[in-house]
Amino acid sequence: MNKFLVLCFLLLVSCKSYQIDADSLQSQLQKTTPVIDSLSEGRDITFFKGENLEELIVLNGNGEKVVLKTDTPIVLKVTRKDGFKFRYYLNSMSLFENEFKGMGPTYLVGGMIHKVKVDSIASIKVKP
Incomplete structure (x- = not known):
């Protein structure tokens, strides 16, 4: 019984949550190698992928x-800012101009793709 309680305590303590603001996430993504995709209309679009980040700088509770x-x-x-909440996996998201786009936590079975403008984000919590 004591081992079970210790294990539960360790799981609760190890589940840390961090914060990052949308501007910081945007600037960190923009420092990665850009991906250029050619459209059939003869113009190229440039975006940045979360999977290209090697590390993410966040803030802890302090x-x-x-x-x-x-x-x-x-x-x-x-x-x-309107209170709507959703989740992204960092490795499935991208940044195009001023908009994040990515898949939610069910991306293994098709998942839901969310798009959100950077300036409409109130907060971002990060869970490793």
Whole structure:
């Protein structure tokens, strides 16, 4: 019984949550190698992919910077200013101009694709 309680406690303690603001996430993505996609209309679009990030700089509960390695799945819990909430997997999201786009946590079975303008985001929680 004691081992079970210790295990439960460790699981609760190890489930850390961090914060990142939309502008910081946007600037970190823009520092990655851009992806250029040619459209049939003869113009190219440039976007940035979350899977190209090697690390993500976030803030812990004390406001201190923490560097998360992206070799493990990272979930971004996004809340828009109108209160609507959804999740992205960092490795499935992209940034095009001023808009994030990505798949939610059910991307293994098709998932839901969400698009959100950077300036309409109220908060982003990060769960490694």
